[in-house]
Amino acid sequence: MAQKPSIPKGTRDFSPNEVVRRNYIMDAIRGSFTSYGFQPIETPSFENSETLMGKYGEEGDRLIFKILNSGDYLRKVDEGLYAEKDSGKITSKISEKALRYDLTVPFARYVVQHQNDITFPFKRYQIQPVWRADRPQKGRFREFYQCDADVVGSTSLWQEVELVQLYDDVFSQLKLDGVTIKMNNRKILSGIAEVIGEEDKLIDFTVALDKLDKIGEEGVKTEMLSKGISETAINKVQPLFEASGSAEEKLTMLSGLLATSKTGMTGIGELKFIVDTISQLGLKTASLEVDVTLARGLNYYTGAIFEVAGPKGVAMGSIGGGGRYDDLTGIFGLRDVSGVGISFGLDRIYLVIEELGLFPDTVSATTQVLFMNFGETEALYAMKAINELRAQGISAELYPDATKFKKQMNYANKRAIPFVVLAGDEEMEVGNYTLKNMENGTQETHSLESLLVAVT
Numbered sequence: 001m002a003q004k005p006s007i008p009k010g011t012r013d014f015s016p017n018e019v020v021r022r023n024y025i026m027d028a029i030r031g032s033f034t035s036y037g038f039q040p041i042e043t044p045s046f047e048n049s050e051t052l053m054g055k056y057g058e059e060g061d062r063l064i065f066k067i068l069n070s071g072d073y074l075r076k077v078d079e080g081l082y083a084e085k086d087s088g089k090i091t092s093k094i095s096e097k098a099l100r101y102d103l104t105v106p107f108a109r110y111v112v113q114h115q116n117d118i119t120f121p122f123k124r125y126q127i128q129p130v131w132r133a134d135r136p137q138k139g140r141f142r143e144f145y146q147c148d149a150d151v152v153g154s155t156s157l158w159q160e161v162e163l164v165q166l167y168d169d170v171f172s173q174l175k176l177d178g179v180t181i182k183m184n185n186r187k188i189l190s191g192i193a194e195v196i197g198e199e200d201k202l203i204d205f206t207v208a209l210d211k212l213d214k215i216g217e218e219g220v221k222t223e224m225l226s227k228g229i230s231e232t233a234i235n236k237v238q239p240l241f242e243a244s245g246s247a248e249e250k251l252t253m254l255s256g257l258l259a260t261s262k263t264g265m266t267g268i269g270e271l272k273f274i275v276d277t278i279s280q281l282g283l284k285t286a287s288l289e290v291d292v293t294l295a296r297g298l299n300y301y302t303g304a305i306f307e308v309a310g311p312k313g314v315a316m317g318s319i320g321g322g323g324r325y326d327d328l329t330g331i332f333g334l335r336d337v338s339g340v341g342i343s344f345g346l347d348r349i350y351l352v353i354e355e356l357g358l359f360p361d362t363v364s365a366t367t368q369v370l371f372m373n374f375g376e377t378e379a380l381y382a383m384k385a386i387n388e389l390r391a392q393g394i395s396a397e398l399y400p401d402a403t404k405f406k407k408q409m410n411y412a413n414k415r416a417i418p419f420v421v422l423a424g425d426e427e428m429e430v431g432n433y434t435l436k437n438m439e440n441g442t443q444e445t446h447s448l449e450s451l452l453v454a455v456t
Contacts, residue, residue: 010142016365033125099131112332120153150341172284178311184294191264196233210295
């Protein structure tokens with residue numbers, strides 16, 4: 001017997017109902033993106049390796065899927081290099097392209113490549129899959145969709161304010177209450193590294209701090225020590241681990257800690273503006289929280305950073321994130337173009353909505369009306385009605401074969417189709433249709449006009 005086929009770990013097939021539910025989420029996100037003035041673009045699923053490598057830090061680079069060169073990909077590897085068995089050296093010889101890790105770096109490449117055709121500030125949204133060679137687990141996949149909104153060409157903090165509102169707008173539409181938008185600022189983290197005397201270890205500091213929710217306070221401190229950050233320096237940041245209270249109280253604590261750092265105080269000022277403005281404008285369902293340990297260990301963030309946590313009681317990682325990246329386009333040769341953006345984690349949002357039972361009953365891949373097939377003449381009569389139903393936006397179909405009635409009814413039951421229409425000799429003679437409600441078993445006779453009303 002042939003072995004049953006399978007798919008790679010960290011990837012999934014999606015059933016019709018799953019696809020419809022995913023589209024429900026994407027439609028809500030896309031609608032909000034559009035209402036906030038963002039324009040859609042798309043970029044290739046793979047990029048030149050040099051576009052992606054070195055943009056996500058050492059850990060991120062390890063998670064990039066490399067694509068082997070076409071043909072004899074080992075032809076550029078001489079025997080000496082092959083004998084070294086150094087994967088880092090060999091990779092550059094056998095792979096020139098890679099699957100995109102996220103949508104932000106490809107977007108930066110797009111901006112630089114098309115800068116003469118873009119009107120700045122440029123607000124774009126993008127909904128496409130990305131790939132990461134990560135260890136699969138609940139809510140973490142190797143292939144998943146990101147839904148991004150970014151603005152480039154403006155340093156205004158009003159963009160950050162709008163992105164907080166955008167998060168709130170989407171989650172409000174999805175009826176997802178209790179979402180928390182966490183926020184910090186990379187300038188604050190840079191200032192902390194400065195005042196504890198570890199400026200040269202900023203990346204190690206933020207990467208370790210970013211793991212707080214995974215490995216805990218002691219785990220973070222252990223990793224910092226292993227990276228050469230002194231115990232004295234770690235003790236100075238203890239207030240971060242103990243921070244609590246309102247946004248105002250946390251900002252006051254940070255002001256005391258960073259009083260001697262100009263960079264840190266600038267970050268506090270930016271954070272305060274966003275918090276105060278949102279406080280005046282208000283949010284629909286989400287809450288905004290200052291998280292002084294939020295780091296997001298990606299090298300390109302330079303200002304505000306965001307991370308979205310789902311409702312309490314739902315075991316799930318972040319369902320969104322983003323931040324300000326003043327220098328990202330500079331790595332591709334376009335200087336002084338500031339950008340800020342956020343991303344929605346479609347797959348995790350799906351799991352949260354599913355766990356909470358928040359998908360509306362109307363979100364279904366099920367046909368609304370199935371017409372029984374009693375033969376060629378009857379099928380033609382049915383198709384005329386089906387055309388009218390479809391023209392009114394009602395999903396309808398004809399069972400394709402004039403087979404046993406029981407088999408056709410079983411099909412309707414398995415598909416959970418709510419209405420079945422029977423049209424045989426008696427109905428055709430007077431121009432009527434018999435409508436069967438599959439939920440309660442009742443049957444009614446209708447003209448075509450009343451049939452259209454009865455199934456809506």
